Amino acid sequence: MLVFSAIVPHPPILIPAIGKENLEVIKKTKFAMEELAEHLYAAKPEVIIVVSPHGELHEGKITINQAPKFVGAFNKFGDLTTKMEWQGELGLSYKIYEKMETEGTARLIHDENLDHGAAVPLFYLAQNLPEVKILPINYCLRDLKFHFDFGKELGEIIHAENRRVAFIASGDLSHRLTKDAPAGYNPNGKKFDKLLLALLKEKKYEEILNMDVDLVEDAGECGLRSIAVLLGIIKDMNITPQLLSYEGPFGVGYAVMEIV
Ligand SMILES: [Zn+2]
Structure with a gap:
C-alpha cells in the first residue's frame, strides 16, 4: 500500500558539508525537507521508491535499479565525508520489472551508487530509517504521458502490495529563474513553476500532462x-x-510538496 508520497528537489547544496553557508539561503527548503522526514517517519515505510532524473538515462525505457545495497555519497561534489548506506529491494523491484518488461517499458540495472537525484532526498528522508529498503528508478526520455501510464501500472502494484511503500518524485523545477541561473534566464521559467504548482494544488493532472511543450522546454526543468x-x-x-x-x-526552483 502507498503510505506516503512527495515531490522533492535535489540540490547537492542541501547536504551540509557541500552547502555550508549556502544552506542558510535555502533554509526554507531545508526546514520543509526536515518536516517531510518527520511525516515519512510517522508513516512507517518499509520500502521507499525514489524516481530520479539523474541516474542512467535510457532513451525509451524506465530504469529499475535492483542492486542489493545502495550507497549515497557526494565525492563528485567535493564532499568526501558524507556517506550513507541502505539495503535494496529485490522482490518488489522484480515484480515491477516483470510487469513492465512485457510491455517493453522498463529495464533492470544493478548499480549500488545512487545519483544525487536520489541521494540528496534520501539524506533527509531516510536518515532515521536504517531498516527501510530503497528502490531507485530513473525516468527515460519519452514523453509525460508515457511516464504517467507507467505510474498507473506501478500504482496497481503498489496498491496491491502488503508492505508499506513510500514514493518520492525527485526533481527540480525551472533552472532559468534568474539572470545568474545556471541554465541562463528565461521569463518562462517563473511562469512554468507558478503554473505547475497551481495545477498540482488544484489537482488538474490532465493539464499538467498537456502543458505547452515550448513553455516546458524554455523552463529547463528536470x-x-x-x-x-x-x-x-x-x-x-x-x-x-x-x-x-x-x-x-x-x-533553480525547489518545491517541497507532500501529497496527503
Ligand atoms: Zn535535477
Missing part, C-alpha cells in the same frame, strides 16, 4: 517526468498535493 510518474500512481486516490515550501534563490 522534475516533470518524475512528477508524471507520481501522478499516475495517485490519480484515483482522494489525496491533495500540499506545498510545504518553494523558493529559487540560485535560479
Whole structure:
C-alpha cells in the first residue's frame, strides 16, 4: 500500500558539508525537507521508491535499479565525508520489472551508487530509517504521458502490495529563474513553476500532462517526468498535493510538496 508520497528537489547544496553557508539561503527548503522526514517517519515505510532524473538515462525505457545495497555519497561534489548506506529491494523491484518488461517499458540495472537525484532526498528522508529498503528508478526520455501510464501500472502494484511503500518524485523545477541561473534566464521559467504548482494544488493532472511543450522546454526543468510518474500512481486516490515550501534563490526552483 502507498503510505506516503512527495515531490522533492535535489540540490547537492542541501547536504551540509557541500552547502555550508549556502544552506542558510535555502533554509526554507531545508526546514520543509526536515518536516517531510518527520511525516515519512510517522508513516512507517518499509520500502521507499525514489524516481530520479539523474541516474542512467535510457532513451525509451524506465530504469529499475535492483542492486542489493545502495550507497549515497557526494565525492563528485567535493564532499568526501558524507556517506550513507541502505539495503535494496529485490522482490518488489522484480515484480515491477516483470510487469513492465512485457510491455517493453522498463529495464533492470544493478548499480549500488545512487545519483544525487536520489541521494540528496534520501539524506533527509531516510536518515532515521536504517531498516527501510530503497528502490531507485530513473525516468527515460519519452514523453509525460508515457511516464504517467507507467505510474498507473506501478500504482496497481503498489496498491496491491502488503508492505508499506513510500514514493518520492525527485526533481527540480525551472533552472532559468534568474539572470545568474545556471541554465541562463528565461521569463518562462517563473511562469512554468507558478503554473505547475497551481495545477498540482488544484489537482488538474490532465493539464499538467498537456502543458505547452515550448513553455516546458524554455523552463529547463528536470522534475516533470518524475512528477508524471507520481501522478499516475495517485490519480484515483482522494489525496491533495500540499506545498510545504518553494523558493529559487540560485535560479533553480525547489518545491517541497507532500501529497496527503
Ligand atoms: Zn535535477
